[in-house]
Amino acid sequence: MFKPKAIAVDIDGTITDRRRALNLRAVEALRRLKIPVILATGNVPCFAKAVAKVIGVSDIVICENGGVVRFSYDGEDIILGNKEKCLKALEELKKHFSVELLDFEYRKSEVCMRRNFDIQRAREILKDFDVKLLDSGFAYHIADKKVSKGGALEFIAKHLKVEAKDFAVIGDSENDIEMFEVAGFRIAVANADQRLKELADLITPSNDGDGVVEALEFLGLI
Amino acid sequence: MFKPKAIAVDIDGTITDRRRALNLRAVEALRRLKIPVILATGNVPCFAKAVAKVIGVSDIVICENGGVVRFSYDGEDIILGNKEKCLKALEELKKHFSVELLDFEYRKSEVCMRRNFDIQRAREILKDFDVKLLDSGFAYHIADKKVSKGGALEFIAKHLKVEAKDFAVIGDSENDIEMFEVAGFRIAVANADQRLKELADLITPSNDGDGVVEALEFLGLI
Numbered sequence: 055m056f057k058p059k060a061i062a063v064d065i066d067g068t069i070t071d072r073r074r075a076l077n078l079r080a081v082e083a084l085r086r087l088k089i090p091v092i093l094a095t096g097n098v099p100c101f102a103k104a105v106a107k108v109i110g111v112s113d114i115v116i117c118e119n120g121g122v123v124r125f126s127y128d129g130e131d132i133i134l135g136n137k138e139k140c141l142k143a144l145e146e147l148k149k150h151f152s153v154e155l156l157d158f159e160y161r162k163s164e165v166c167m168r169r170n171f172d173i174q175r176a177r178e179i180l181k182d183f184d185v186k187l188l189d190s191g192f193a194y195h196i197a198d199k200k201v202s203k204g205g206a207l208e209f210i211a212k213h214l215k216v217e218a219k220d221f222a223v224i225g226d227s228e229n230d231i232e233m234f235e236v237a238g239f240r241i242a243v244a245n246a247d248q249r250l251k252e253l254a255d256l257i258t259p260s261n262d263g264d265g266v267v268e269a270l271e272f273l274g275l276i
Numbered sequence: 277m278f279k280p281k282a283i284a285v286d287i288d289g290t291i292t293d294r295r296r297a298l299n300l301r302a303v304e305a306l307r308r309l310k311i312p313v314i315l316a317t318g319n320v321p322c323f324a325k326a327v328a329k330v331i332g333v334s335d336i337v338i339c340e341n342g343g344v345v346r347f348s349y350d351g352e353d354i355i356l357g358n359k360e361k362c363l364k365a366l367e368e369l370k371k372h373f374s375v376e377l378l379d380f381e382y383r384k385s386e387v388c389m390r391r392n393f394d395i396q397r398a399r400e401i402l403k404d405f406d407v408k409l410l411d412s413g414f415a416y417h418i419a420d421k422k423v424s425k426g427g428a429l430e431f432i433a434k435h436l437k438v439e440a441k442d443f444a445v446i447g448d449s450e451n452d453i454e455m456f457e458v459a460g461f462r463i464a465v466a467n468a469d470q471r472l473k474e475l476a477d478l479i480t481p482s483n484d485g486d487g488v489v490e491a492l493e494f495l496g497l498i
Contacts, residue, residue, distance in 0.1 A: 071332075074330060097326075098322070101325075101326040104322070107296050108292060108296060108327050108331075109330075110296070
């Protein structure tokens with residue numbers, strides 16, 4: 055049985071429902087863990103920081119799909135992604151689509167947009183840019199190609215003096231793929247994207263937060 | 277028995293513990309209410325918006341002690357306080373104390389500082405400025421004298437087509453006083469400041485979130 059030294063958990067769609075409300079059973083279960091819990095999200099640092107604080111498990115967070123990491127509530131944003139690259143790609147997208155920006159003033163490493171255009175066509179348009187186009191299920195993101203939740207997890211593992219391979223990770227969507235690639239044990243909740251499920255060591259019977267509880271039970275952590 | 281048409285609830289120290297982690301019983305109870313739940317905090321709009329979203333009761337929030345209100349997750353910050361006045365007062369305070377600013381880039385109507393100086397002396401220093409100095413129990417705030425959680429509650433009541441007097445309010449600290457002054461029914465949790473308890477219609481037997489559950493039971497709402 056895999057014995058994780060730490061665990062990384064996506065927020066939206068993994069410990070929340072579709073309306074983004076926390077699954078309280080999952081929060082209660084995460085609070086009982088004796089190992090560090092890292093929250094990982096596509097959302098902005100000030101969202102991640104607030105949600106981590108009220109969940110009450112850890113102030114270590116991966117934000118903006120790995121573009122920013124934080125180690126403490128009052129600490130600095132450590133910015134791993136280059137927003138300038140994303141802004142150049144945004145200019146190109148604007149020539150083709152009517153783009154609606156989300157959280158623009160708060161986003162430090164990437165650009166986030168409402169899901170109101172054809173992402174496959176947009177990927178084709180941006181194929182020569184040094185960026186990637188992600189679908190979190192809640193929004194589209196233009197991110198620096200070199201950043202990912204996986205890279206951020208390796209950055210945090212080093213800080214915690216463990217290996218990324220010592221982590222179990224739980225997620226639901228394609229922005230969790232790189233985190234799955236570096237972790238030692240991968241859990242996809244029942245509502246996860248097909249591609250994530252194909253990479254998973256465990257697919258939970260239940261959706262989002264209830265699936266997180268099942269995964270923690272499976273690992274013998276609660 | 278007072279029958280509220282809506283309820284306003286402070287966040288830190290009222291539905292969270294001292295470490296700022298949500299009381300899950302309180303969240304579960306608030307989710308069961310059939311009336312609008314407004315969250316009110318001294319924290320910044322992006323904290324309030326994030327926490328409201330994951331609590332899942334309402335996206336209507338009072339932020340920065342009434343300096344900002346929001347009606348929807350993707351909507352605008354409605355700024356009711358004048359940050360310029362607060363910055364002038366901050367310049368004066370800096371002559372007397374080594375002030376440590378908190379969330380400066382995110383705060384839109386006021387200035388927030390660590391609780392590391394004598395607030396009574398600071399109030400004396402600022403007595404001729406058009407600002408007030410608040411202690412939320414978690415931080416000190418220089419706020420525009422004309423704004424308060426009470427004023428913001430009246431603003432929101434108008435939007436909801438009810439009266440502030442139709443609200444029950446639950447709080448724990450002195451930045452909740454003006455909200456107590458305009459509401460129809462006032463509840464102080466057991467850990468509340470003495471001054472707030474003196475204004476309360478009900479003081480709950482238990483601290484923070486457990487007190488919120490008791491209050492909702494007392495009002496026959498759950």
